[in-house]
Amino acid sequence: MAELKDIFECTRCGYCCQGETTVSLDEDDQKRMIATLGLSREEVKEMYWRVTGNVVQMKIQDGHCIFYDEGCKVHLGRPWRCAQWPLHPSMLSDENNFKTIRESCPGINQEISYADFCRILTEIMDEQPKVHC
Numbered sequence: 604m605a606e607l608k609d610i611f612e613c614t615r616c617g618y619c620c621q622g623e624t625t626v627s628l629d630e631d632d633q634k635r636m637i638a639t640l641g642l643s644r645e646e647v648k649e650m651y652w653r654v655t656g657n658v659v660q661m662k663i664q665d666g667h668c669i670f671y672d673e674g675c676k677v678h679l680g681r682p683w684r685c686a687q688w689p690l691h692p693s694m695l696s697d698e699n700n701f702k703t704i705r706e707s708c709p710g711i712n713q714e715i716s717y718a719d720f721c722r723i724l725t726e727i728m729d730e731q732p733k734v735h736c
């Protein structure tokens with residue numbers, strides 16, 4: 604039985620929390636983050652979110668997600684796409700995506716073949732569509 608650690612173990616390097624863009628939060632993400640922070644929706648929105656039309660994203664501070672500080676400060680309340688990263692389904696359909704993401708994420712097994720990676724990730728995603736790392 605394949606396990607997540609066969610293809611990925613996060614080193615907590617923080618690379619994926621850097622940069623000028625962050626993932627967007629769906630309604631479930633927003634509720635989970637509010638509950639985790641123990642604040643009101645308005646307080647969370649004021650302190651941590653960038654809202655553009657219907658799109659809610661986390662603010663950027665000093666070139667990284669506002670929650671990043673040698674790790675994720677809202678770990679249990681992070682958006683599901685953060686929890687899914689770096690195991691994005693696009694890696695299964697395009698080896699170049701796999702290579703690009705693996706280069707940027709030291710947590711991905713750097714030795715595994717593309718075929719084995721796809722086989723294991725497919726097994727895991729069949730059991731758990733929203734893979735949480």
Ligand code: SF4
Pocket residue numbers: 612613614615616617618619620688689707708709710711
């Ligand atoms: S998911 Fe990858 S890039 Fe992000 S902190 Fe973990 S090892 Fe680093």
Ligand code: SF4
Pocket residue numbers: 619620625626661668669670671672674675676677678681682685
């Ligand atoms: S919420 Fe956490 S995991 Fe997601 S980008 Fe921000 S610091 Fe990184």
